[in-house]
Amino acid sequence: MSSNKPRAITWFKDFMGVGYRYHDVYMNVFPLFQDKMPAFKLWNKSVDWWPDDQIKLRFVEDGDHYWFILYGGSDYKKDNTGFVKKVPMSENYQRFKVGYEKKVMLRFGIYKENTNPKRKERDGSMKKFDLEILKKTKSVYDIxxxxxxxxxxxSVEWQCITQQQEENSSQ
Structure with missing residues (x-):
């Protein structure tokens, strides 16, 4: 074996789900977190150091769910964190799949319950959740x-999914 053997990926799965945004030049995809500070620190520790041309974004369809798998790795930081989550199929996912154009902007999103009674929807009803999309972005071409x-x-994807299923069945 050579010393160029890829490092094992540490899979991070403690995020809520996946969001999509269509209104920019390139579609945005973002893992959703509940708290801004941990998400911000995770981005700075891992994703920020990923070279854009080495980021891999995979959507592995499995019946009425799909696996969101995101990884890149950094030689500079020696960090090899990847992101994985099994999520239900949705209209937003289907729209994203049909509409993305060979490039996606990766960001992190914060999705939390609104506790401010003054924050209302356009129709005047109480806004239940707030979504904040963090400013930092990465361009992803390998989708x-x-x-x-x-x-x-x-494949990395098969090994990741198998590992997640084994961990879930042992809990």
Whole structure:
């Protein structure tokens, strides 16, 4: 074995889900977190150091769910954190899949319950949740939509999903 063997990826799964935004030049995709400070620190520790041309964004469809898998790694920081979450299929995901144009802007989003009674929807009703999208971005060019049964058994995606399923079944 050579010393160029890829480092194992540490999979981070403690985020709420995945959000999509369509109103920019390029579509945005963002893992959703509940708290701004931990999300900001995680971005600075890992994603901020990923070279844009090495970031991989995978959507592995599995029945009525899909696996969101994001990884890049940094040689400079020696950090190899990846992000994984199994989420239900949604209209937003389908719209994203059809409409993205070979490039996506990666950001982090903060999705939390609104506790300010003055924050209202346009119709005057109480706004239940607030979404804040952090300013830092990365450009992602390596985007793939895959089917679970078609994954190669030695692929990063297969190994990630298998590891997550094993961890979930042992809990």
């Amino acid at each position: 793939a939509f895959l089917q679970l049964p078609e994954l190669a058994k030695d």
